[in-house]
Amino acid sequence: MKALPKIASDDAWRYAILVGLASTPFTATLYWQSSNGYSYGFEPVFVAGLLVGVLASGRELDERRVGSRTGLVGILPAFWPFVDSLAFISGLAQPLWFSGVQVAFLVFFYALVAGLSALVGMVGAMISNWVLTTIRRDTAALAKAGTLFVFIVAVLTSFRMLAGDPPGRETTLEQTLMMATWWGGVCAVLYYVFRR
Numbered sequence: 001m002k003a004l005p006k007i008a009s010d011d012a013w014r015y016a017i018l019v020g021l022a023s024t025p026f027t028a029t030l031y032w033q034s035s036n037g038y039s040y041g042f043e044p045v046f047v048a049g050l051l052v053g054v055l056a057s058g059r060e061l062d063e064r065r066v067g068s069r070t071g072l073v074g075i076l077p078a079f080w081p082f083v084d085s086l087a088f089i090s091g092l093a094q095p096l097w098f099s100g101v102q103v104a105f106l107v108f109f110y111a112l113v114a115g116l117s118a119l120v121g122m123v124g125a126m127i128s129n130w131v132l133t134t135i136r137r138d139t140a141a142l143a144k145a146g147t148l149f150v151f152i153v154a155v156l157t158s159f160r161m162l163a164g165d166p167p168g169r170e171t172t173l174e175q176t177l178m179m180a181t182w183w184g185g186v187c188a189v190l191y192y193v194f195r196r
Helices: 003-009 011-033 043-058 063-074 076-090 096-137 139-163 173-193
Strands: none
Touching: 011 043, 011 063, 011 076, 043 063, 043 096, 063 096, 076 096, 096 139, 139 173
């Protein structure tokens, strides 16, 4: 109980709890939508890590600490199937030692998922912090790369729409935009990396 006031006063935990808990409904929704068994979606934890990285960058917090803690808080919906699995194992007619082995494997698996969730949150926070630092440091070059991206996407999409499809091949507007976005992104990144 002595740790609770310490956690409440620590900004890293405060942001991690706030954003991690905000991601849990999305994680629970992904769990409910998984039809064949349990699948833990790391996407909400990654997005929460991105958001907490932005918050950490503006407040001079260590983004790795805040991101990993956000991942740990975002894992909370995974304990619902954990409890379900424990109840299922306890209801099986099998020797006690075999149930113990199953519980040990289950605990190991969920510890692994918790570690991966912490890692995903930390990586998301590190990426967003790096992007913000780069934007603050090199705004003019990023603006030129963004302009190049928009120009390439517009030109490739317009050309494809005006020229039409090659004989024997039909492409949708979505495929055309995806291809143009990919090439625009590649060119913008190459420009930004090799601009000097």
